[in-house]
Amino acid sequence: MTQVAITHTQWQPICQRSDLVADSGVCALVGGASGASKSIALFFIPGAEPQLYALDNWDPVAGAGVIARGIVAEIDGELTVSSPLYKHHFRLGDGACIEDEAVQLASYPVALDGDTVCIAIDEG
């Protein structure tokens, strides 16, 4: 076992570094604190600061869980993901939708603990 460097109680491991795809997204299922599970889109951008991002996988504009399958696009110097169905852009950093202020994806702290990807999901 690798040393758990991050000790905050909310952190939970969700997958391995080898599950990530560079410059692209993958989807992971996380058991929420309330018991219901949640799809999370994880993006890994080697060389960027930070290099890991976690957003809700559910695209509220399209009404489908597809965010992880979008293409990563830098817009005005900011990293975003372009949702595959209607091409809205969501900022990887905070989940804000570039085209529509009213739309927002939840974003989550995410970090590597050795080779394990850990995510912090709030209670509730």
Place this chain on the structure above:
Amino acid sequence: MIEPRVKQKLIVIGNGMVGHHFLEQLAARPEKELFDVTVFCAEPRPAYDRVHLSEYFAGRTIDDLAMGKVEQYRDWGFELLLNDTAVEIDRDKKTVTSASGTVKNYDRLVLATGSYPFVPPIPGHEHEKCFVYRTIEDLDAIRAASEGGTVGVVVGGGLLGLEAANALKELGLEAHVVEFAPGLMSVQLDGGGSELLKNKIEDLGVTVHTSTATELIEEVDGRLRMRFQGESKGERELLTDLIVFSAGIRPEDKLAKSAGLQLGERGGIAVDESCRTSDEYIFAIGECALYNNFVYGLVAPGYTMARTALAQLCGETSEVFTGADMSTKLKLLGVQVGSIGDAHGRAEGAAAITFVDEQSGVYKRMITDAEGKKLLGAVLVGDTDDYDQLLQYHLNDIDLPEHPEQLILPAADGAAPALGAGALPATATICSCHNVSKGQIVDAVAGGCCSLADVKDATKASTGCGGCAALLKNVVDEELAALGVEVNNHLCTHFPFTRQELFHIVQVEEIKTFDALLQKHGSGRGCEICKPTAASIFASLWNEHILKKPHVGLQDTNDTFMANMQKNGTYSVVPRVPGGEISPDKLIVLGQVAKKYNLYTKITGGQRVDLFGARLEQLPLIWGELIDAGFETGHAYGKSLRTVKSCVGSTWCRFGVQDSVKMALDIENRYKGLRSPHKIKMAVSGCTRECAEAQSKDVGVIATEKGWNLFVCGNGGMRPRHADLFATDIDDETLVKTIDRFLMFYVRTADKLQRTSVWLENLEGGLDYLREVIVDDKLGICDELEAQMANVVGTYQCEWKTAINDPEMVKRFRQFVNTDEPDEKIVFVEERGQPRPARNEEIVKIAEPA
């Protein structure tokens, strides 16, 4: 407001291009109400486009060439007397009498009688097989005489003579040009330029006889024999079926002469700056007018005179005509020729800079003043790309750069920077056809025009001959940029290049990954525009698997997962069914797979079967079964060849003349997998009944008795476009070769997401140019295009077959990387016996326990 008063009687004699322009301008002015207008027109129809007269032989009809329409004159309220020549002007009574006997009074008279071709008084010149080249009737007569003949001669090697020679060639005659002077186009070109032009034209199969004077024309056995004078070099005589005289024009001034108006020494109705003749009530405009002892034989100066005369007539006395620039750029028999200003360097102290490339037949010469500071003139043969820029230097008296020779040397490192539109003064004329200055364009942009198209609409610039298109774009771009509007055709903010440039860079530098490309030529991290574009370029050039490590992440979801995402996040699967031909066994497999994975099935417009509703994690399983049954990926997800639709052709259909199915199969199997700027669709029909609708495809093939007709750049969808006929009656091999070249040229040069139809519309030179490149190999790249295609064909792999055999790639298709559970949010309901995505309100119902 215009005060009502008694209308003035205005008569216009001559309804050629210039007379028509005058009336069209008048009709657009409020002053139109001040005049009662009568027009005498000697020809049987109102004005037509004489400049493009030769296109009548190439298939343009009288209607296509028409400029003025009878109904239009009626709407304007102008009386138009067709087929009625004015024969007398009585300046005392102020009347005009016509051949039909009509007598009309005038208060103001405008002469626009044009000119007539000069026929040298060679004995025999009045023979019925001797023609001139000026009207539609002349062309009809030439065409009739050419039938059954083999040889045609043009007397006169000027601009028009060469155009006539081309026409004779097009009519299937062996064409000769007989020129009295030592060189061709001696008015516009200097000795070197005209020598090179002669060589080029002879290469094209037209025989040129310079320094040759005709002495006699006589009939022998139903043909014409031309005898040349003793001092003539070369042949002594020539046998021909017809002769076209094109030895210059003479102003049509008979009427003016008999009315006692002042003429020039060698003819031409003398006018002053206001375009008035020696009688203040009579104006003369166009080719019949003589200003400053000069007759202007081009249409643009004629138009300027027309506007001047009209302004004067309306009381705007400050509008004057002070001469016009006679620079010209044109294509003669396919050879580009340009002449600017003092082409012969006649001015005192003039110095010349000459560039000759005999290999490719290019001759360029600049005439500068003694100090090398100003451009006095230029001659360009074989390559007129520099024309626009040189013309602006000349017309606007702009100081030449330090090394002026760089303006005509082939572009290389260190070439002089292109003359920015910013260097032009506001008075610089950009469009000479419609006399639009830079200032007017700047105003139009400031007034809210924010695209080239808007500016064209607002100013009419570049809607005439189109010669100024490139310059106009520069000015508009520059103005827009000055206003902070972004105008570039850069791919995106990460790459300051067009797709075509990027393609070139990738090819030349053999770049194979996006990271390398970004590092060397881009900035930032890329976006959804440049990433897929780069991936497509890599695929066209190197044809590596799109899921290979460095390319993952460059694609839109459809390419990444090799399926088409539908609205609920599931995918549709379309196996290839080449030519739409499918065996019963394979059809059964499709049905079985659809049933097993609960997929909705639908027949597509491209003659195949689409299976909808596959979940991400099901894709490799479904494809495993399809591939085992012999299916291949259909690339429905890619910007690549989709389908080649076909009819059953000669095998089954009683009308079929070729085996269209087999051709469709061959073509589809050849080009499957080719990545392109946008999707490509094709079709093959077995006869002209066209059941496969080939003319709505990017590549359409229609069988003929002798082979195949090839159509290109058609389009269905949102903006349908009929395909253009590209080649006729070609055999199988030529067909494939031509498509190879066409597709690769498109792949190389199109912009991102540009269908072939839009690509063609934006291609400078259009279909003719495309044919020159693809059929005549004008750019010398066809071997390379074919080799590139051979590489794509040779390295084809079924992407799905490769993917399902590679565990790393299969991993990509997991719904969740950390569990095998399916996505519970994807819900289907049944409709008409098949699944479909549940609607929102249905999902809520299902979620609530009953």
